[in-house]
Amino acid sequence: MIEQTPFRPSRRRSLAWLAALAASVPFWTASAAMPRRIAVTARRFVFTPDRIALHKNESVILELTALDVVMGFSVPDLGIRTDLPPGKKMEVPIHAAAAGSHLFLCDIFCGSGHESMNGLIEVS
Numbered sequence: 127m128i129e130q131t132p133f134r135p136s137r138r139r140s141l142a143w144l145a146a147l148a149a150s151v152p153f154w155t156a157s158a159a160m161p162r163r164i165a166v167t168a169r170r171f172v173f174t175p176d177r178i179a180l181h182k183n184e185s186v187i188l189e190l191t192a193l194d195v196v197m198g199f200s201v202p203d204l205g206i207r208t209d210l211p212p213g214k215k216m217e218v219p220i221h222a223a224a225a226g227s228h229l230f231l232c233d234i235f236c237g238s239g240h241e242s243m244n245g246l247i248e249v250s
């Protein structure tokens with residue numbers, strides 16, 4: 127007669143659990159590293175929101191969409207700019223390396239209020 131211990135997980139079952147755990151690692155490490163996405167719309171002559179607060183060393187993706195005419199999005203301090211064709215979502219990654227305020231603005235003339243079309247990225 128063979129004696130059995132009350133609980134002894136089989137080697138096969140242990141390997142199955144280990145395989146399941148290993149398979150889940152890429153999923154949760156990828157989701158933990160996903161940057162925050164911030165939707166920003168542009169229309170004559172405002173960005174919404176016009177204040178974007180970031181944490182120092184945070185990486186985000188701005189999802190910029192012009193609602194009416196071709197706009198430009200420029201953050202001169204950070205060396206970032208892109209055209210905003212109307213109706214097309216443009217993704218702009220930003221890494222906020224240092225604390226401070228950075229002006230962003232429309233740099234394509236879009237009408238008589240163009241000069242006041244701007245906002246701030248505030249990193250703290």
Ligand SMILES: [Cu+2]
Pocket residue numbers: 197198232233234235236237240241243
């Ligand atoms: Cu403009």
